[in-house]
Structures are given as structure tokens and as C-alpha cells.
Amino acid sequence: MTLLTDPIASKRGMFYWSDKIFGAGLGLLKGVVTGYLLFALVLYADRARGWDTTFARSIEASYAARFFVEHVEGNFLNTIPEYRIAKSVDDIKAIGQHLEQTKDPAELARFANDPRLKALREHPAVRELGKDPELVKAWEARDFTSLIRNKKVRALLSDEKLRAKLAAVEWEQISQELKKGKLDAPKDDPDESE
Structure with a gap:
């Protein structure tokens, strides 16, 4: 239920909505982590086991890979x-x-x-x-x-x-x-x- 569909929800206060927002944020975080783990498994299979696929090439060319290389690897892991x-x-x-x-x-x-x-x-x-x-x-x-x-x-x-x-x-x-x-x-x- 949302604030628009349930007028009573507004009476539940800030804690009710902060809990919903926090839950949505955690769900998003779990999705991102799961995606990166899936990408890591595919790239591992590609590089270490010789499972050459276009899916692995698309992962390497993706925005997520560029983001990882530029921000995570470049600023943190390489140290x-x-x-x-x-x-x-x-x-x-x-x-x-x-x-x-x-x-x-x-x-x-x-x-x-x-x-x-x-x-x-x-x-x-x-x-x-x-x-x-x-x-x-x-x-x-x-x-x-x-x-x-x-x-x-x-x-x-x-x-x-x-x-x-x-x-x-x-x-x-x-x-x-x-x-x-x-x-x-x-x-x-x-x-x-x-």
C-alpha cells in the first residue's frame, strides 16, 4: 500500500515509511551484489575455464564493468x-x-x-x-x-x-x-x- 491508496498509512508516521524505504534500499543492494557475483562467475568461467561466450564479452563491455574498473578497482583494490x-x-x-x-x-x-x-x-x-x-x-x-x-x-x-x-x-x-x-x-x- 502506498500513501495515495491508503490514507491511514500517513498516520503511521515516519518510522513506517523509513522502514519501507530502508527495505527497498536493501533489496536494491542485494540485486546489485547478486548481479556482480553472476558477472564474476561468468567471467571466471570465461577466463579460467575457457568458456568463451558473447555474454562474457558483453559483460566486459558493459557500464558496470567500466564502473568497477574505474571506481572500485582503480580507487580501492589497486592500493x-x-x-x-x-x-x-x-x-x-x-x-x-x-x-x-x-x-x-x-x-x-x-x-x-x-x-x-x-x-x-x-x-x-x-x-x-x-x-x-x-x-x-x-x-x-x-x-x-x-x-x-x-x-x-x-x-x-x-x-x-x-x-x-x-x-x-x-x-x-x-x-x-x-x-x-x-x-x-x-x-x-x-x-x-x-
Whole structure:
């Protein structure tokens, strides 16, 4: 019933109507959350499981996706290093697979000496891992899968400062440069300009 159809409703006062408005707001919020969860499931199925559909493409092109990227991801989620690392996992994996497949020592050397990775290379714990014969052997064999699965490497990732440095690397850009066949490391070292 509304105020127009039930003249007695107006006598119920502000609490009656505030309850109705609050209920409508919660219903709207539940609908939005449910929609985003549905979109997330469809995109997960598309990206992780290879369920390629036009529905997934329409979600990516939607206003809701742009809103999420611009406001939620851009202003909030990207400030969390763990989120940036999780978002970069596919790019890191693609870099490893590319380097495993190409077996080009020059490209591997360019990647290893990329200035964008300087902060990681100079981290004391990373330097210590560089002395481990098992890890050096895996690096030289370009067995990046075993490197990532190594217990010492996983333990190193529990270091909060290292995770922040790892999250700061532009993995997507590096991955795209490798796919194009040209790893163009920036000429200016960002660490030296600070």
C-alpha cells in the first residue's frame, strides 16, 4: 500500500515509511551484489575455464564493468599489493611460459636485467635465493614452474616488503612486450628518479 491508496498509512508516521524505504534500499543492494557475483562467475568461467561466450564479452563491455574498473578497482583494490599480485599472476605465468618456449638466452638476459625488476633483484632475500644451486639450475633450465612451486620461493613471498615490490612491477606491460618479440625496458630507472 502506498500513501495515495491508503490514507491511514500517513498516520503511521515516519518510522513506517523509513522502514519501507530502508527495505527497498536493501533489496536494491542485494540485486546489485547478486548481479556482480553472476558477472564474476561468468567471467571466471570465461577466463579460467575457457568458456568463451558473447555474454562474457558483453559483460566486459558493459557500464558496470567500466564502473568497477574505474571506481572500485582503480580507487580501492589497486592500493592493495596482494590484489595487484593476484591480478598479475596470469601475466607472470605468461612471461614464464614464453621464456620457457623461446629458449632465447638474449631475451632471458634482457628480462633478467630489466630495470623494472631492479628492486626485486636487489632484495637481500632474493639475492640469497640466487645462490641456491637448485634454484639457479631451474632458472638456467627456464623451468619457471618449478621455481614458482619451490618452498623457498613461496616462503620468500610471505615477506610484506617484497610483496609490495613485486606488486609494483608492470607485469602486464612486460608480458605484452615479450609477446611482441621486443622487450623494451624503459630507459629511465624509476628507482633512481626518487
